[in-house]
Every structure is written in structure tokens, then in C-alpha cells.
Amino acid sequence: xxxxxxxxxxxxxxxxxxxxxxxxxxxxxxxxxxxxxxxxxxxxxxxxxxxxxxxxxxxxxxxxxxxxxxxxxxxxxxxxxxxxxxxxxxxxxxxxxxxxxxxxxxxxxxxxxxxxxxxxxxxxxxxxxxxxxxxxxxxxxxxxxxxxxxxxxxxxxxxxxxxxxxxxxxxxxxxxxxxxxxxxxxxxxxxxxxxxxxxxxxxxxxxxxxxxxxxxxxxxxxxxxxxxxxxxxxxxxxxxxxxxxxxxxxxxxxxxxxx
Amino acid sequence: xxxxxxxxxxxxxxxxxxxxxxxxxxxxxxxxxxxxxxxxxxxxxxxxxxxxxxxxxxxxxxxxxxxxxxxxxxxxxxxxxxxxxxxxxxxxxxxxxxxxxxxxxxxxxxxxxxxxxxxxxxxxxxxxxxxxxxxxxxxxxxxxxxxxxxxxxxxxxxxxxxxxxxxxxxxxxxxxxxxxxxxxxxxxxxxxxxxxxxxxxxxxxxxxxxxxxxxxxxxxxxxxxxxxxxxxxxxxxxxxxxxxxxxxxxxxxxxxxxxxxxxxxxxxxxxxxxxxxxxxxxxxxxxxxxxxxxxxxxxxxxxxxxxxxxxxxxxxxxxxxxxxxxxxxxxxxxxxxxxxxxxxxx
Numbered sequence: 001x002x003x004x005x006x007x008x009x010x011x012x013x014x015x016x017x018x019x020x021x022x023x024x025x026x027x028x029x030x031x032x033x034x035x036x037x038x039x040x041x042x043x044x045x046x047x048x049x050x051x052x053x054x055x056x057x058x059x060x061x062x063x064x065x066x067x068x069x070x071x072x073x074x075x076x077x078x079x080x081x082x083x084x085x086x087x088x089x090x091x092x093x094x095x096x097x098x099x100x101x102x103x104x105x106x107x108x109x110x111x112x113x114x115x116x117x118x119x120x121x122x123x124x125x126x127x128x129x130x131x132x133x134x135x136x137x138x139x140x141x142x143x144x145x146x147x148x149x150x151x152x153x154x155x156x157x158x159x160x161x162x163x164x165x166x167x168x169x170x171x172x173x174x175x176x177x178x179x180x181x182x183x184x185x186x187x188x189x190x191x192x193x194x195x196x197x198x199x200x201x202x203x204x205x206x207x208x209x210x211x212x213x214x215x216x217x218x219x220x221x222x223x224x225x226x227x228x229x230x231x232x233x234x235x236x237x238x239x240x241x242x243x244x245x246x247x248x249x250x251x252x253x254x255x256x257x258x259x
Numbered sequence: 260x261x262x263x264x265x266x267x268x269x270x271x272x273x274x275x276x277x278x279x280x281x282x283x284x285x286x287x288x289x290x291x292x293x294x295x296x297x298x299x300x301x302x303x304x305x306x307x308x309x310x311x312x313x314x315x316x317x318x319x320x321x322x323x324x325x326x327x328x329x330x331x332x333x334x335x336x337x338x339x340x341x342x343x344x345x346x347x348x349x350x351x352x353x354x355x356x357x358x359x360x361x362x363x364x365x366x367x368x369x370x371x372x373x374x375x376x377x378x379x380x381x382x383x384x385x386x387x388x389x390x391x392x393x394x395x396x397x398x399x400x401x402x403x404x405x406x407x408x409x410x411x412x413x414x415x416x417x418x419x420x421x422x423x424x425x426x427x428x429x430x431x432x433x434x435x436x437x438x439x440x441x442x443x444x445x446x447x448x449x450x451x452x453x454x455x456x457x458x459x460x461x462x463x464x465x466x467x468x469x470x471x472x473x474x475x476x477x478x479x480x481x482x483x484x485x486x487x488x489x490x491x492x493x494x495x496x497x498x499x500x501x502x503x504x505x506x507x508x509x510x511x512x513x514x515x516x517x518x519x520x521x522x523x524x525x526x527x528x529x530x531x532x533x534x535x536x537x538x539x540x541x542x543x544x545x546x547x548x549x550x551x552x553x554x555x556x557x558x559x560x561x562x563x564x565x566x567x568x569x570x571x572x573x574x575x576x577x578x579x580x581x582x583x584x585x586x587x588x589x590x591x592x593x594x595x596x597x598x599x600x601x602x603x604x605x
Contacts, residue, residue, distance in 0.1 A: 108285050111583040113537030115544055115556075116575065122563045123296035123571055200412060204545055207414050208560055223415060227549075231433075234422045241415025248410040 005254065012192075012250035019247065022067030028057035030064040030217050040233050052236055053229050065217040066243050072133055072218070073198040079137035080194060084144035088152060106142045114139030114201050118210060127212040135210075136201045140194055147190050155182055196251040203244055219244045274594055278587040282580070289579045290341070294334050297572055324568075341576060347569035349562075356569050359558065360577065365448030366436055367554035371543045373451075373470060374477035379528065381478060382485025387516065390493060402490055408483025413542045417476045417549035424472050431472045434551035438465050473550040480542050481532055488531045492524055526593045533589020540582055 028034065028047075035047070036055030043050050049059035091102045118135035125131045155161060156179070164178045203220030205211070211221050219240045226236035321327045324347065325336060340346065346356035385405075389398045425433040437443055437450060444453035444462050451470075454463035492498065498520075505515045532539075544556025555578060562570035 104284065107281060108288055111281075111285060111537075111586050112289070112579055113540050113582055115537075115541040116579055116582065119559060119563050119575060120292060120296055123293070123566075123575075124299055127564065196410075201541075203412060204414060204541060207545065208548055209564065210560070220412075220414075223418075227418070230418060230421060231426055234418075234426070237415070237418045237422075241412055241418070244415065245411045248412075249406075252406065252410050 008250060008253040012254040015247055015250050016070055019063075019066035019070045022063035022065070023071060026057075026060035026063050028060040030056060030060040031215065032056065040229070042233075042235070049239055050233075050235065052226065053233075058236065058239070061217050061222055062219075062239055062243060065219045065222045065240065066247065068129075068217055069199055069203055069219045069244070070247070072129060072202050073136075073195055076133045076137040076140075076198045076202065077191060077195050079133065080140050080144050080198070081191070083137065083141050084148050087141070087145050088148050091149070092152070106145055110142035110146070115205070115208075118205050122210055127210045129211060129216065129218075132202060132205050132211055135205065136198050139201065140197060143197075144190070144194060151183060151186050151190075155179055158182075192251055192254065196248050199244070199248060199251070271591075271595060274591060278591060282583060282587065285583045286576075286580060289576055290338055291334070293572055293575055294337055297568055298330065298333075337572060341573055346573040349567055349570050351562075351565050351567050351570075356573050359570070360555070360574060361448060363553060363555045363558045366552060367543055367547070367556060369449050369451065370470070370473055370477065370546065370552060370554060371539065374474045374543070374546075375481055375532065375539065377474055378478035378481025379485055379532065381482040382489065383521075383524075383528075385482070386486055386489040386493065402486060405483045405486030405490065408479040409487070411479075412545075413476060413480060414545040414549050416479065417473070417546055420472045420476050421549070432469055433472075434549075436469055436553055438469070441465060473546045473552055476549070477539075477542055477546045480539060481535075484531050484535055485528055488527045489524060492527060498523075529589050530593040533586050533593065536585050536589065537582055540578075 033055040035041075035051045035057065038047075038051045039053055039055045041047070041051045047057050047059060049057075049062055052058045052061065087102055087106075091099050094102075114136065117139045118132070121131060121135045121138070125134070161174065161178055164174060169178065203218065203223075206216075206218045206220030207224045209224060211218060214221060214225055223237060223240045226233075226240075229236050318327075325333060328336070344357060346360070348355055349359060352359070382405075385401045389401050421433045424431040432438070441462065444450055444457050444459060444466075446453040446456055450466040451463065454460075454466055501523075502515060502520070505519055510519070540556075543554065544560070546552065547554040547556045548560075555574065558570070559574050559578065561567075562574060
């Protein structure tokens with residue numbers, strides 16, 4: 001793998017970790033309007049990204065916001081993989097009728113855009129962070145299921161796996177020492193792709209106001225909240241998008257790296 | 260030859276039949292899920308509509324809307340009404356849902372279609388230009404644009420376009436669909452078509468002025484998709500061999516590229532656009548939100564947030580069916596253009 005991809009790989013991990021630290025520490029409270037008299041002031045040594053329209057340190061909001069976005073995307077990703085794996089297990093091991101139903105269901109599911117799935121879920125549940133995570137994870141299930149299925153079938157029927165099985169390897173050994181090392185690079189690549197898609201979809205849905213609380217520090221929601229200040233202070237809109245784009249760009253560029 | 264053609268046609272028919280069955284399945288599943296969801300809404304939507312819900316008035320409205328009948332009856336009534344185009348009235352505005360959808364729907368379709376067209380032209384143009392100018396710098400710049408189109412959030416890009424095109428340059432309006440101080444061209448709801456039909460070129464210019472920023476913003480995603488899919492195709496050494504063979508046959512460059520190569524490349528372009536139509540639709544909704552575009556996306560989101568029963572039931576189902584239809588049509592077109600490829604549903 002090229003040196004540049006390795007650099008992007010480390011940069012993406014660094015950016016993700018730095019964002020997540022925003023959940024534990026921010027220089028100022030991102031929710032409190034402590035600097036009302038300084039509203040809309042530009043960057044200074046005390047406030048690196050300035051103050052937003054409601055008198056809050058914008059840097060702290062951005063840091064917490066990127067942390068929240070990444071954390072939510074990771075939760076959506078985990079839920080997505082869990083559902084995908086459960087469906088795959090049933091499809092591979094379950095009765096033939098269930099296999100047919102799952103494959104047919106996935107065929108239907110894949111045709112419905114995430115936004116519409118999100119809207120249907122919003123009808124059941126109130127707009128909130130949890131609802132958003134459920135919507136994004138359910139929306140990407142068909143993609144994950146199909147990729148997992150292709151990977152599994154390809155590896156499970158590979159000659160080296162059949163040879164190991166013939167030599168008397170047990171199921172646990174086969175899974176942990178034969179299949180897993182070969183599945184891991186592709187799974188990591190898939191996970192990064194889904195993470196990038198989830199970040200984009202989550203912030204998009206939050207931007208549309210489906211996150212419930214408009215004050216919740218999430219990059220899409222921050223952008224939405226500052227939409228009305230676009231002509232007064234464009235940087236309040238520029239920064240959240242720049243951070244989001246950088247995160248996505250790094251994740252995309254690093255996903256071809258093999259483990 | 261005839262036998263081969265009959266076989267190809269048979270395979271195509273089977274594929275069409277498969278898509279038809281899937282469409283019925285999508286309709287049944289989506290309608291059941293939406294109906295169940297609407298009936299599980301926390302709080303009574305009729306009470307939500309009235310500021311001071313008087314029980315007698317609520318009961319009267321529920322009877323009028325058929326909401327006090329058993330659920331299976333309500334479901335069948337819902338499906339039949341949907342098919343007949345009898346979509347009830349909005350609980351928020353009191354207007355007929357069908358009339359409201361006929362206002363918002365053309366706005367979304369006009370935006371999405373023009374953006375799609377521009378995106379495909381942009382993507383094709385950029386990729387083909389990399390083949391004409393063999394400069395590495397141009398090639399890297401063109402393909403970086405492809406990567407950027409997939410990673411930069413469309414809603415943020417929209418704001419940046421507003422800042423540049425509207426705030427700094429002052430060339431384009433920052434939002435809306437038309438200048439309402441002027442007479443709005445009446446007819447189909449598609450303003451370009453209506454302006455042309457009325458013979459008003461001044462109104463057409465205004466329509467284009469309002470369309471420019473949202474269309475350019477939305478077109479970057481399909482352009483990036485086309486760039487990426489063609490990049491992979493151009494990396495295939497067999498394409499070079501084919502071009503060399505066509506040149507040896509004595510065909511002109513324009514004939515080679517515009518007829519033979521373009522036809523060959525159209526199948527993956529149609530497939531990638533069709534399968535990503537869902538994302539394009541999400542992009543259209545986000546673009547509508549950024550540019551205050553009065554389209555279906557904003558209409559549906561507001562309906563869901565306001566618990567507007569009949570708009571959710573009919574508008575959401577209509578959009579799901581349309582999304583599936585467009586994806587399936589693209590899939591079938593790609594299948595027809597290249598029957599050796601396997602169906603995406605396999």
C-alpha cells in the first residue's frame with residue numbers, strides 16, 4: 001500500500017480520536033450562552049473560532065459537535081453491522097423459506113432511500129438523536145448485508161478454507177484462524193465506507209431538523225442553526241461544513257488501506 | 260441470430276416481470292408500514308389539528324375521515340383511495356393533498372431532472388477531456404473533483420454557492436423558485452416548459468436564474484458518480500484495444516467516441532445513476548431546504564414533523580413507489596443496453 005494512503009490512514013484515525021475527545025473536554029461549555037455581549041465576534045486568542053449568534057464559544061460547539069457526529073455514526077455503524085450479521089446468519093443457516101424472504105426483503109429494502117426510511121421511522125418515533133441513529137443504521141442495512149454476503153460466500157468457498165476443513169479444523173478454529181484474517185481487511189474497508197456514509201446521512205438528516213432539539217451540538221444541526229446568519233457571518237456556516245468535509249475526505253482516502 | 264435475439268428478448272421480459280413483482284411487493288410493504296406507522300402516532304392527529312379540541316368536534320372529524328372504522332377496513336380504504344388518486348385533505352392547511360402534491364411535485368422533478376442532466380454532461384465532459392488531453396495534472400484535477408463531489412456535504416456546498424453567487428457576486432437569487440413580483444407562468448407546473456409555452460423568454464430567464472445555483476449544487480453528485488465509474492472503465496486496457504481497432508477500421512474520431520464508446524459507456528452510467536437515485540433524491544431534499552425550494556422534500560418533512568396524516572400516507576407512499584420505479588427502469592435500461600450483465604437484484 002502506498003505511503004500516502006498510510007499517512008491518510010493515520011490522519012483519519014487522529015481526526016476521529018480528536019473529534020471524540022470533544023465529548024469529554026471542550027474549552028468552554030458549548031451549551032451555555034456565556035458570551036452574549038460578544039455575539040458574532042470573529043476569531044480571537046480566547047475564542048479561536050469566534051462566538052456564535054447566541055453568545056456561545058463556537059470552537060467548543062464545533063468540537064463537541066464533531067464528537068457527537070462521530071459517536072452517533074459509530075453507533076449507527078455498530079447497529080448496522082449487528083443487524084446485517086444477524087440477517088446473514090439466518091440467510092446462511094436458516095430454513096430455505098426464510099432465506100428467500102430475506103433476499104426478497106433486501107431487494108425491496110435497497111430500493112427505498114435512507115431519507116424515506118428516516119421519515120417513515122419519524123412517523124413512529126419522535127425526532128431525536130436515537131431515532132436518527134436507528135434511521136441511518138436501518139437505511140444502510142441492505143448495503144452491508146449484500147457486501148457481507150458476497151465476502152462470506154467468496155471466502156467460505158475458497159480452496160484454502162475447504163483444505164483446512166478437510167484437514168480436520170473445527171468451526172471455531174476455521175472462523176478465528178482461517179477465515180477472520182482474510183475477512184478482516186475487507187470488513188475494515190466496508191466499515192470505513194459505511195462510517196463515511198453514516199456521517200454524511202446523519203448530518204444531512206440533522207440539518208433537515210429531524211434531530212429534534214435544534215440546539216443539540218451536531219455538525220449538521222449547527223449548520224442548520226446558523227443558516228439564518230449566513231449573510232451576517234458566513235464563517236458560522238463555513239466551519240461546520242469544512243470540518244465535516246475534512247473528516248469524510250480522510251475516511252474515504254484511508255479506506256483502501258489493508259490491515 | 261434470430262434465435263439469439265428471441266432469447267435476449269425472453270430474458271428481458273423475465274427481468275421486467277421480476278421488477279413488476281418487486282414493485283407490487285414494495286407497494287404492499289410500504290403501504291402496510293406507513294399505515295401502521297400513522298396509526299401508531301403518539302397523540303391523536305385530529306386533536307393536534309384543532310387548537311381547542313372539543314370531543315364532539317373531534318368525533319365528527321374522525322367520522323368524516325373514516326378514522327373510527329376497524330383498521331383492516333381503513334387499510335383497504337387507504338389502498339383503494341391511493342390508487343384512485345383520492346388522497347384526502349391536509350390536516351394543517353385544509354387543502355386537497357392531491358392539489359398540493361401537484362404543486363410541489365413538478366418543482367422537485369424539474370430541479371432533479373435538470374441537475375441530473377447537467378451532472379451527467381459534466382461528468383462525461385470532464386472524463387472524456389482527460390482522454391483528449393493526456394496531461395497528468397488535468398487528469399488528477401478532474402478525478403479529484405470526482406472525489407470531492409462524493410465527500411463534500413451537498414447542503415454545505417449549497418451555502419457556499421449562495422455566499423459566492425448571491426452575496427459576493429450578486430448574480431443569482433439566494434433562494435426560492437421564482438420572482439413572485441412577476442406573473443408566474445401557469446400550466447403544467449414545470450416553469451421552464453410553461454414559460455416556453457407562453458412564449459415569455461423574460462420569464463424563462465428568471466426561471467433559469469432561480470434554478471442555476473440549486474441545479475449546479477445538486478449536479479455535482481451525479482457528475483462525481485459518472486467521473487468515478489468512467490475512470491474505472493477507462494482504466495480497462497481492452498478499451499484501448501477497441502479504440503485502436505475502430506481507428507484501423509477507418510472510422511472518424513467523432514464517430515468512434517460519440518457513437519461506439521459512448522454507447523458502451525452508457526450502460527454503467529445509467530446503472531450507477533439509477534442505483535444511486537435514492538441518494539440523489541436525498542440530495543434534492545437537502546438542496547430544497549438550503550435554497551428554500553418549494554418541493555416535495557420540504558413538504559414531506561414538514562408533514563412528518565407536523566403529523567399531517569393524509570400527506571404522510573399518500574405523499575410518502577407516492578415518493579417510495581416513484582423512487583423504486585426509477586431505480587428499476589434504470590436497471591432495465593442498463594440490462595437492455597448490455598444483456599450480458601447480471602441483474603442487480605441477483
